[in-house]
Amino acid sequence: xxxxxxxxxxxxxxxxxxxxxxxxxxxxxxxxxxxxxxxxxxxxxxxxxxxxxxxxxxxxxxxxxxxxxxxxxxxxxxxxxxxxxxxxxxxxxxxxxxxxxxxxxxxxxxxxxxxxxxxxxxxxxxxxxxxxxxxxxxxxxxxxxxxxxxxxxxxxxxxxxxxxxxxxxxxxxxxxxxxxxxxxxxxxxxxxxxxxxxxxxxxxxxxxxxxxxxxxxxxxxxxxx
Ligand SMILES: Nc1nc2c(ncn2[C@@H]2O[C@H](COP(=O)(O)OP(=O)(O)OP(=O)(O)O)[C@@H](O)[C@H]2O)c(=O)[nH]1
Ligand SMILES: C[C@H](OP(=O)(O)O)C(=O)O
Numbered sequence: 001x002x003x004x005x006x007x008x009x010x011x012x013x014x015x016x017x018x019x020x021x022x023x024x025x026x027x028x029x030x031x032x033x034x035x036x037x038x039x040x041x042x043x044x045x046x047x048x049x050x051x052x053x054x055x056x057x058x059x060x061x062x063x064x065x066x067x068x069x070x071x072x073x074x075x076x077x078x079x080x081x082x083x084x085x086x087x088x089x090x091x092x093x094x095x096x097x098x099x100x101x102x103x104x105x106x107x108x109x110x111x112x113x114x115x116x117x118x119x120x121x122x123x124x125x126x127x128x129x130x131x132x133x134x135x136x137x138x139x140x141x142x143x144x145x146x147x148x149x150x151x152x153x154x155x156x157x158x159x160x161x162x163x164x165x166x167x168x169x170x171x172x173x174x175x176x177x178x179x180x181x182x183x184x185x186x187x188x189x190x191x192x193x194x195x196x197x198x199x200x201x202x203x204x205x206x207x208x209x210x211x212x213x214x215x216x217x218x219x220x221x222x223x224x225x
Pocket of ligand 1: 011
């Protein structure tokens with residue numbers, strides 16, 4: 001399965017600005033991207049980056065010199081357009097030659113595991129969707145050239161409608177790990193609680209910890225932040 005991973009390092013993760021400065025958001029975005037690329041490859045997928053320009057990954061965030069960067073030598077398509085037209089251009093390869101299916105997996109799925117992704121890749125339907133909490137579309141598999149994406153807002157609902165209008169079947173994949181995209185400060189607690197990759201390690205290194213201190217809902221704290 002070829003797996004497109006859209007990623008931008010241009011002022012990424014702005015909704016995390018209340019807790020991370022611009023350089024930190026960029027580093028954390030790369031840590032999540034590396035986790036996602038590792039999980040996609042371990043699930044048997046072939047990751048390809050979809051980026052708006054050249055990438056300059058922060059090498060000093062790797063654990064040590066022997067820590068191979070999963071981004072090295074990864075195939076990448078550069079498309080300066082916004083997310084939706086860039087992904088649709090990538091999906092237009094469907095039906096060419098031997099490209100019978102393509103997956104799109106967002107780079108902010110810090111909890112994605114090989115098992116969860118393998119379940120998505122093996123799901124049925126002309127379109128298989130892993131919804132995000134709040135109505136987004138965190139990952140999908142497309143097997144029909146008539147399907148097009150329309151991201152942002154309640155894109156899960158929009159994608160179901162687009163598929164229905166084209167007469168395509170949809171399989172929804174119920175997965176806590178794929179439904180957790182890391183957008184808001186509250187999402188960081190999920191990474192600390194359930195993550196065991198570079199993203200969780202990066203947050204701990206940056207001083208974040210789970211805060212159970214009397215709130216009705218658990219949060220994160222960063223004593224020096
Ligand atoms: N290639 C490409 N990827 C993008 C673009 N915008 C967002 N992405 C990626 O799409 C995925 C979902 O991004 P969002 O969470 O919607 O946006 P974000 O820019 O990361 O975060 P916010 O600034 O908080 O909205 C992430 O993997 C992003 O890196 C874009 O314009 N081009
Ligand atoms: C990609 C987009 O992400 P969001 O903007 O909802 O985080 C979506 O799920 O449609």
